[in-house]
Amino acid sequence: MSESVLITGASQMLTLRGGPRRGNSLSNLGLVKDGAILVRDGKIVAVGPRAQMERRAEAKFADKFDLGGRVVLPGFVDSHTHLIHAASRAEEYELKIQGTSYEEIARKGGGILNSVKKLRAATKEALKRRAASALGEFAAHGTTTLEAKSGYGLDVASELKILDLHRELNQEQPLEIVSTFLGAHVVPPEFRGKAGGAEKYLDLLMEKLLPEVVVRDLAEYCDVFCERGAFTVGQSRKLLAKAKEHGLASRLHAEQLSRTGATQLAVEMGAASCDHLEHVNNADIRALAKSKTVATLLPGCDFHLGLKEYAPARKLIAAGAIVALATDYNPGTSPTMSMPMVLSLACDQLRMIPAEAIAAATINGAAALGRENAIGSLEAGKQADLAAYEVEDYREIPYYFGMNLCWMTMKRGEIVWIKD
Numbered sequence: 001m002s003e004s005v006l007i008t009g010a011s012q013m014l015t016l017r018g019g020p021r022r023g024n025s026l027s028n029l030g031l032v033k034d035g036a037i038l039v040r041d042g043k044i045v046a047v048g049p050r051a052q053m054e055r056r057a058e059a060k061f062a063d064k065f066d067l068g069g070r071v072v073l074p075g076f077v078d079s080h081t082h083l084i085h086a087a088s089r090a091e092e093y094e095l096k097i098q099g100t101s102y103e104e105i106a107r108k109g110g111g112i113l114n115s116v117k118k119l120r121a122a123t124k125e126a127l128k129r130r131a132a133s134a135l136g137e138f139a140a141h142g143t144t145t146l147e148a149k150s151g152y153g154l155d156v157a158s159e160l161k162i163l164d165l166h167r168e169l170n171q172e173q174p175l176e177i178v179s180t181f182l183g184a185h186v187v188p189p190e191f192r193g194k195a196g197g198a199e200k201y202l203d204l205l206m207e208k209l210l211p212e213v214v215v216r217d218l219a220e221y222c223d224v225f226c227e228r229g230a231f232t233v234g235q236s237r238k239l240l241a242k243a244k245e246h247g248l249a250s251r252l253h254a255e256q257l258s259r260t261g262a263t264q265l266a267v268e269m270g271a272a273s274c275d276h277l278e279h280v281n282n283a284d285i286r287a288l289a290k291s292k293t294v295a296t297l298l299p300g301c302d303f304h305l306g307l308k309e310y311a312p313a314r315k316l317i318a319a320g321a322i323v324a325l326a327t328d329y330n331p332g333t334s335p336t337m338s339m340p341m342v343l344s345l346a347c348d349q350l351r352m353i354p355a356e357a358i359a360a361a362t363i364n365g366a367a368a369l370g371r372e373n374a375i376g377s378l379e380a381g382k383q384a385d386l387a388a389y390e391v392e393d394y395r396e397i398p399y400y401f402g403m404n405l406c407w408m409t410m411k412r413g414e415i416v417w418i419k420d
């Protein structure tokens with residue numbers, strides 16, 4: 001016989017029921033006071049006010065789990081991370097503080113290429129240990145699903161090493177990892193400075209690496225860093241189209257440091273998401289609003305780089321785009337595993353209200369990964385992925401910044417982290 005669990009004691013339960021949100025509905029949390037959740041076999045059987053849940057026959061025989069008056073919400077869905085990398089870039093952090101720009105550091109072989117050098121030299125075991133420890137931090141902050149991109153290998157063996165690790169970690173630890181192939185992160189050193197170097201590298205990606213990724217079923221998405229110094233819109237279109245033929249859906253790094261037109265490409269390709277968006281124009285915003293492509297904002301990146309210009313979140317929301325939030329966890333521009341910190345930045349810098357930020361980090365994050373029917377809200381039939389916070393009011397989650405108030409994280413009905 002399967003075991004059921006009745007979770008009670010939620011002073012506020014944010015259900016986020018009703019699917020991905022646009023415009024005014026972004027702030028609709030589906031809040032239930034004194035809520036309860038009935039879970040069986042890792043899935044939600046029923047959700048609602050405690051009194052109603054307790055009347056159900058199954059609830060009477062279920063194990064009980066009391067949240068002690070805490071606030072419960074769906075586990076965060078972090079739809080943009082660069083999980084696998086070999087080391088921090090603390091040395092560049094110092095240079096940036098002293099005034100060297102991110103692009104200048106990149107031109108001198110720092111930036112992404114610095115991480116590529118370190119990753120190629122690292123053993124698979126060392127990379128795995130580092131990622132496993134990061135995953136523990138993600139769980140401790142209330143994240144239950146995250147996307148992970150390759151892109152620090154940039155040769156056949158190293159990219160496959162990263163994608164293999166996504167699969168291994170997905171099987172060996174409780175958080176769900178959605179794998180993205182980002183071979184087109186930047187042009188690797190051995191192809192740089194040569195005539196047609198970028199094109200030759202793209203050929204390698206399309207002819208050799210992509211088919212291998214597909215045969216081994218190592219990724220669900222293909223992503224491109226479409227940016228000056230990385231790949232053009234034309235090159236991005238070529239690779240994403242090829243990936244699509246192979247069955248990989250598209251996502252894009254778009255308009256981060258400059259406006260390239262990547263957002264229009266994302267919409268044209270029917271991409272699942274289009275991420276960064278600091279430099280979108282009004283036409284880009286209108287195009288996103290009319291599409292199903294999720295506009296994923298990564299304020300941790302601007303914060304860490306000390307930039308003044310954040311993405312125009314208010315304009316995107318007002319226009320009706322599906323806005324999501326993610327950490328962009330990576331060693332160069334956003335070294336954080338904390339979605340609560342990202343919520344604080346979304347509120348303080350993007351001027352989103354706490355309810356909007358929470359919806360953007362849960363149900364809309366799930367939409368960015370094509371999983372809005374399985375995760376991202378507390379509804380019957382979905383996975384029992386949730387997190388409880390040591391606060392009296394959900395608005396305190398972003399209000400207290402730089403602190404971790406997560407008390408317990410549950411993935412598929414199992415407690416994967418709890419504060420002792």
Ligand SMILES: [Zn+2]
Nearest residue numbers: 080082253328
């Ligand atoms: Zn990124």
